[in-house]
Amino acid sequence: MPTSTLALAPVTPLVAAPTGDEGTAPVLRYHRCGWCGSATGRAALLCPICGSSELEEQASTGTGIVHRLLTPRHRQYTDGETICLVVMEEGFTVQASLDDALPGTVPEGTRVRLASPAPHTHLPVFRAA
Numbered sequence: 001m002p003t004s005t006l007a008l009a010p011v012t013p014l015v016a017a018p019t020g021d022e023g024t025a026p027v028l029r030y031h032r033c034g035w036c037g038s039a040t041g042r043a044a045l046l047c048p049i050c051g052s053s054e055l056e057e058q059a060s061t062g063t064g065i066v067h068r069l070l071t072p073r074h075r076q077y078t079d080g081e082t083i084c085l086v087v088m089e090e091g092f093t094v095q096a097s098l099d100d101a102l103p104g105t106v107p108e109g110t111r112v113r114l115a116s117p118a119p120h121t122h123l124p125v126f127r128a129a
Protein backbone atom coordinates (compact mmCIF):
# COMPACT_ATOMS: atom_id res chain seq x y z
CA MET A 1 0.00 0.00 0.00
CA PRO A 2 1.48 3.37 -1.02
CA THR A 3 1.45 5.84 1.84
CA SER A 4 2.82 8.89 0.02
CA THR A 5 -0.60 10.52 -0.26
CA LEU A 6 -0.81 10.69 3.51
CA ALA A 7 2.34 12.76 3.84
CA LEU A 8 0.50 16.06 4.28
CA ALA A 9 -2.43 14.70 6.24
CA PRO A 10 -2.73 15.68 9.88
CA VAL A 11 -1.65 12.97 12.25
CA THR A 12 -4.97 12.00 13.72
CA PRO A 13 -6.06 8.46 14.38
CA LEU A 14 -8.65 7.30 11.88
CA VAL A 15 -11.41 5.37 13.56
CA ALA A 16 -12.88 3.99 10.37
CA ALA A 17 -9.71 3.53 8.37
CA PRO A 18 -10.07 1.12 5.47
CA THR A 19 -8.62 -2.25 6.35
CA GLY A 20 -6.90 -2.94 3.09
CA ASP A 21 -10.01 -3.85 1.13
CA GLU A 22 -10.92 -2.05 -2.06
CA GLY A 23 -11.77 1.03 -0.04
CA THR A 24 -14.91 0.94 2.05
CA ALA A 25 -17.79 -0.38 0.00
CA PRO A 26 -20.93 1.71 0.44
CA VAL A 27 -23.84 -0.15 1.96
CA LEU A 28 -27.51 0.59 1.49
CA ARG A 29 -29.70 -0.59 4.31
CA TYR A 30 -33.38 -1.38 4.17
CA HIS A 31 -36.06 -2.99 6.27
CA ARG A 32 -37.66 -6.35 5.59
CA CYS A 33 -41.01 -7.08 7.20
CA GLY A 34 -41.09 -10.29 9.21
CA TRP A 35 -44.81 -10.69 8.56
CA CYS A 36 -45.55 -9.94 4.93
CA GLY A 37 -41.99 -10.03 3.66
CA SER A 38 -42.17 -6.69 1.91
CA ALA A 39 -39.10 -4.48 1.81
CA THR A 40 -38.98 -0.77 2.45
CA GLY A 41 -36.06 1.56 1.93
CA ARG A 42 -37.37 4.17 4.32
CA ALA A 43 -36.53 4.40 7.95
CA ALA A 44 -39.86 3.20 9.26
CA LEU A 45 -41.17 1.97 12.58
CA LEU A 46 -44.04 0.05 11.02
CA CYS A 47 -44.33 -1.92 7.81
CA PRO A 48 -46.02 0.36 5.23
CA ILE A 49 -47.85 -2.65 3.79
CA CYS A 50 -49.23 -4.56 6.78
CA GLY A 51 -48.41 -2.32 9.73
CA SER A 52 -46.27 -4.89 11.51
CA SER A 53 -43.51 -3.63 13.75
CA GLU A 54 -41.34 -6.66 13.08
CA LEU A 55 -38.97 -4.90 10.73
CA GLU A 56 -35.55 -6.33 10.33
CA GLU A 57 -32.71 -4.18 9.03
CA GLN A 58 -30.79 -5.78 6.22
CA ALA A 59 -28.03 -4.75 3.87
CA SER A 60 -28.93 -4.46 0.22
CA THR A 61 -26.77 -5.97 -2.50
CA GLY A 62 -26.61 -2.45 -3.89
CA THR A 63 -27.86 -3.26 -7.38
CA GLY A 64 -31.07 -2.18 -9.00
CA ILE A 65 -32.75 -0.73 -12.08
CA VAL A 66 -33.41 2.92 -12.86
CA HIS A 67 -37.18 3.04 -12.68
CA ARG A 68 -37.83 6.69 -13.36
CA LEU A 69 -35.81 9.84 -13.89
CA LEU A 70 -37.19 12.63 -11.73
CA THR A 71 -35.03 15.43 -13.09
CA PRO A 72 -36.35 16.53 -16.49
CA ARG A 73 -33.75 15.97 -19.17
CA HIS A 74 -33.48 19.66 -20.06
CA ARG A 75 -32.68 20.49 -16.44
CA GLN A 76 -30.04 17.83 -15.89
CA TYR A 77 -27.33 20.24 -17.04
CA THR A 78 -28.45 23.18 -14.93
CA ASP A 79 -29.21 21.25 -11.77
CA GLY A 80 -25.93 19.37 -11.91
CA GLU A 81 -27.62 16.34 -10.49
CA THR A 82 -29.95 13.72 -11.90
CA ILE A 83 -32.47 12.47 -9.38
CA CYS A 84 -34.08 9.14 -10.08
CA LEU A 85 -36.00 6.30 -8.53
CA VAL A 86 -34.13 3.02 -8.35
CA VAL A 87 -35.94 -0.27 -7.82
CA MET A 88 -33.55 -2.41 -5.86
CA GLU A 89 -33.08 -6.13 -6.38
CA GLU A 90 -34.71 -6.70 -2.98
CA GLY A 91 -37.91 -5.08 -4.19
CA PHE A 92 -37.89 -1.67 -2.55
CA THR A 93 -37.52 1.71 -4.17
CA VAL A 94 -35.09 4.45 -3.24
CA GLN A 95 -34.72 8.01 -4.40
CA ALA A 96 -31.17 8.36 -5.61
CA SER A 97 -28.71 10.61 -7.34
CA LEU A 98 -27.46 9.31 -10.65
CA ASP A 99 -23.73 9.54 -11.26
CA ASP A 100 -23.98 10.09 -15.00
CA ALA A 101 -20.88 11.64 -16.51
CA LEU A 102 -23.01 12.99 -19.33
CA PRO A 103 -26.61 13.81 -18.38
CA GLY A 104 -29.06 11.69 -20.32
CA THR A 105 -26.67 8.81 -20.89
CA VAL A 106 -28.30 6.62 -18.27
CA PRO A 107 -31.86 6.03 -19.44
CA GLU A 108 -34.68 4.43 -17.51
CA GLY A 109 -34.25 0.68 -17.34
CA THR A 110 -30.49 0.86 -16.88
CA ARG A 111 -28.97 -1.52 -14.37
CA VAL A 112 -27.16 0.50 -11.72
CA ARG A 113 -25.00 -0.14 -8.70
CA LEU A 114 -24.52 1.78 -5.49
CA ALA A 115 -21.47 4.04 -5.65
CA SER A 116 -19.52 5.99 -3.06
CA PRO A 117 -21.37 8.92 -1.47
CA ALA A 118 -20.88 12.26 -3.19
CA PRO A 119 -20.44 15.59 -1.39
CA HIS A 120 -23.01 17.41 -3.55
CA THR A 121 -25.94 15.26 -2.53
CA HIS A 122 -27.47 13.69 0.55
CA LEU A 123 -29.03 10.94 -1.57
CA PRO A 124 -27.43 7.57 -2.21
CA VAL A 125 -25.43 7.71 -5.44
CA PHE A 126 -25.81 5.13 -8.19
CA ARG A 127 -23.92 4.64 -11.40
CA ALA A 128 -24.43 2.36 -14.38
CA ALA A 129 -23.34 -1.17 -13.53
Ligand SMILES: [Zn+2]
Residues within 6 Å of the ligand: 033, 034, 035, 036, 037, 038, 047, 048, 049, 050, 051, 052
Ligand atom coordinates in the same frame (compact mmCIF):
# COMPACT_ATOMS: atom_id res chain seq x y z
ZN1 LIG B 1 -45.45 -6.15 6.45
